[in-house]
Amino acid sequence: MNQNTTFAPWADPNAKPLITFDNVTKRYGTFTAIEKMNLSIYPREFFALLGPSGCGKTTLMRMLGGFEEVSEGTITIDGQNMKGIPANKRAVNMMFQSYALFPHLTVADNLAFGLKRSDMPKSEIDGRVEEMLRLVQLQKFAKRKPHQLSGGQRQRVALARALAKAPKLLLLDEPLGALDKKLRQETQFELMDIQEKTGTTFVIVTHDQEEAMTMASRIAVMDHGNLIQVDTPDRVYEAPNSVYVADFIGDVNIIEGTVARLENDEAELSWAEGQPSIRALAGSGIDKGASAAFAIRPEKVAIATEDPTDRHNRVQGHVEDIAYLGNISTYYVRLENGTLIKAQTANNRRIARRNITWKDKVWLSWTDTAGIVLQR
Numbered sequence: 001m002n003q004n005t006t007f008a009p010w011a012d013p014n015a016k017p018l019i020t021f022d023n024v025t026k027r028y029g030t031f032t033a034i035e036k037m038n039l040s041i042y043p044r045e046f047f048a049l050l051g052p053s054g055c056g057k058t059t060l061m062r063m064l065g066g067f068e069e070v071s072e073g074t075i076t077i078d079g080q081n082m083k084g085i086p087a088n089k090r091a092v093n094m095m096f097q098s099y100a101l102f103p104h105l106t107v108a109d110n111l112a113f114g115l116k117r118s119d120m121p122k123s124e125i126d127g128r129v130e131e132m133l134r135l136v137q138l139q140k141f142a143k144r145k146p147h148q149l150s151g152g153q154r155q156r157v158a159l160a161r162a163l164a165k166a167p168k169l170l171l172l173d174e175p176l177g178a179l180d181k182k183l184r185q186e187t188q189f190e191l192m193d194i195q196e197k198t199g200t201t202f203v204i205v206t207h208d209q210e211e212a213m214t215m216a217s218r219i220a221v222m223d224h225g226n227l228i229q230v231d232t233p234d235r236v237y238e239a240p241n242s243v244y245v246a247d248f249i250g251d252v253n254i255i256e257g258t259v260a261r262l263e264n265d266e267a268e269l270s271w272a273e274g275q276p277s278i279r280a281l282a283g284s285g286i287d288k289g290a291s292a293a294f295a296i297r298p299e300k301v302a303i304a305t306e307d308p309t310d311r312h313n314r315v316q317g318h319v320e321d322i323a324y325l326g327n328i329s330t331y332y333v334r335l336e337n338g339t340l341i342k343a344q345t346a347n348n349r350r351i352a353r354r355n356i357t358w359k360d361k362v363w364l365s366w367t368d369t370a371g372i373v374l375q376r
Helices: 057-065 107-116 122-135 151-163 181-198 209-215 233-238 243-248
Strands: 019-028 031-041 046-050 072-077 092-095 169-173 201-206 218-223 226-231 253-263 266-270 278-282 291-296 302-304 313-324 328-335 340-346 361-366 372-375
Touching: 019 057, 031 057, 031 072, 031 226, 046 057, 046 209, 057 072, 057 092, 057 169, 057 201, 092 151, 107 122, 107 151, 122 151, 122 181, 151 181, 181 209, 201 209, 209 233, 218 233, 218 243, 226 233, 226 243, 243 253, 243 291, 243 372, 253 278, 253 340, 266 291, 278 291, 278 313, 302 340, 313 340, 328 361
Parallel strands: 046 201, 046 218, 092 169, 169 201, 278 372
Antiparallel strands: 019 031, 019 072, 218 226, 253 266, 253 291, 266 278, 291 372, 302 361, 313 328, 313 361, 328 340
């Protein structure tokens, strides 16, 4: 995360948002893409819109950029109502996945192109281009054409061009989608660094959870035109507000049952005949006797050959499969009632956990605060 612990304007009632969506709805004929959305995004945020294809995140971004009209409600940027204001009159720039660089122009000329058509004095343009080249560390490539650059370098040219006019807001539509995994991970940290240096508010659209978790100050998880949860990455991961969010972000075990007991912040889930109840944190909105689901991350589940008698939450099964991923191993354990639970361990030794293999009888256990009971 690029923001330090004191950066949390959303927690300050006196902080003024840069962007507000007030009951924003977007319809295409009879289809509603976005429904009565309320959202505030603050200056200097790196804000991620995350969700599956068709959830409305790109529509939301296009309305911000001025490429789509709002059907109902109001979008304001820096206190100004955006109704009727075209894309080229907004203090907003957009960086597309395709980068859309001019192939016949050099890197420097690509950066200068928009500046020459702005109200920036001609005497300042060369200096601004040089500043942008320094920002993305491409000074040596100023005279090259886009086809002479790698994918990562073209991505940085597109970013520099989008930032050249110093927009208050930069919209990034799946900006790292064309890069391979290793380069994508490196570029995530470059983007965070550049965002921090410029102080520009970034809003990124992505379907990549890891990307959002790495870069964003806050994440908006979307589904069918609605905001399901808007929170910091750690809260979205550790305290999802629904089964949908728990299932969408990262890897998770979901066990369905009935709330047998509810006391303060703790819940007890009755889930299978002959199995002990599960004790866990209580999510919001659950009631005693109601159907609910227990969500726990695989890395919070311990695996052992001996019965961990000091824990209430413990179940027995046999190892059905093992996925070795180098730094971690995931054990797929089938319980006696047929439930499959994943347990993950870090391979912090050269030859780790060789004592557990396929078909072995094992115990899985977790603490009372490792998972959360959520409303179905």
